[in-house]
Amino acid sequence: MNGPQRLLETESGSLAEALKQARSQMADDAKLAQIASDLARQGVPLDPNAIPAAAGKWSVGAKVLAGTCGVLVLVTLGALLRPGSIKTATAPPSAAASTAIAPGARAAEPPDQPGRDSRQRPGQTAQAEAEPAERSDEAAPAPEATASAQSASPALAVEHDTAEARPASESRPSSAASLAAQTRSGSAISPAAPAPDSFRAPSSAAGKEDEIALLKDARAALAASPAQALALTERHRADYPRGALVQERELIAITALARLGQSSNAKQRADRFRKAYPRSAYLTQIDRVLAGR
């Protein structure tokens, strides 16, 4: 028995939105690496270096590659980047985190395995885990590259450190690092990724007010002159390629395109947005815009 239809399928409005939000908030890669690292120190056979790619996103080849090149990559990056830039990936686990766990853990053990079937072959595990793997696919989007403090992969560290001037596609310090970086972050820095430059969130504190003002103007222009609004979003794209409000800008741009009657352009841009931000709450609004509501 699979049970009744899920609420997310039957409900709409704020409850559906809240459930969507709840489903989208999984532990990020940095957190998983930290947890794995703490567990490894307690003798659990886990390799923290193998964690920081979303489960289900790695091919076997990528795992082998990262496993064998991991040390080389970290050393290379360590030499090339400023100290601290890959701290989240390599920092030792905090003492607080590792000391606080022991009590109570044994109480959590289930008394016995329900419904145990000893005839089951190991290979059949794959079926049981198929669903979570699928879910992790949808939850491991390119825009993880926009995480600032939570960045765990070398790729992200590279992007942050070179954010001042160079576009992401030029920020690869060496072929080995770049290869592993691409492997770990999926499409995040691939040239084929949707609008890579425009979809990077972190920005410097300076100019933030200007950025907000610019988008306020763009939004205000939407009703009277969508063309003007679109032009302002283009200016935002040029001036703040890594701005904090890229999603807001994209929403305005898509709305402007739709109002200008450029529906296929609006749809294309919305598709890129969806790929880059599959969990964004803006998607509801974007869908509404595309539907002409």
Place this chain on the structure above:
Amino acid sequence: MSNGLSVQEIFDAHARYLWRALIGLGVPKSDADDACQEVFLVVHRRLADIDPTTLRSWLYGVCLRVASTHRRKLRTQREVPVEQLPELPVTETPFERTAAVQLQEELLRALEGLDENRRAAFVLYEIEELTLREVALALECPLQTAYSRLEAARTHVRQAFARRGQP
């Protein structure tokens, strides 16, 4: 290892979801990492006993116990965790973060009004997307009981959201 499972494999496939479930089950976000570690310490100790066919419900069953212990500890300590709210997707802008936080708060508030078993049924079914059978296994109760717990929880959560109105 006769069942062919490894901690690494289980961690890779499930850890990010179990972490999320722990928060839904009432572990404050500031404790979620520790709670997740506890779950995997149990996995490590009991690896040989795990039946791969019921792995998912077994893992969530462990989460229920860990979360329950944490909540009890929290009540005893009367400690206010630094971070009450679950973590949000990292890609959000400040604008939408506010809206998302409000929704999270509403959902968590609604869940707080449920007893442990109903809350577990709701979280495992509606957020973790377990099947009802898996929910029953995790809760170690008959299918029908799992169903009625889920229904009661749904009614409660629906009412809580209806009272707050649509955005």
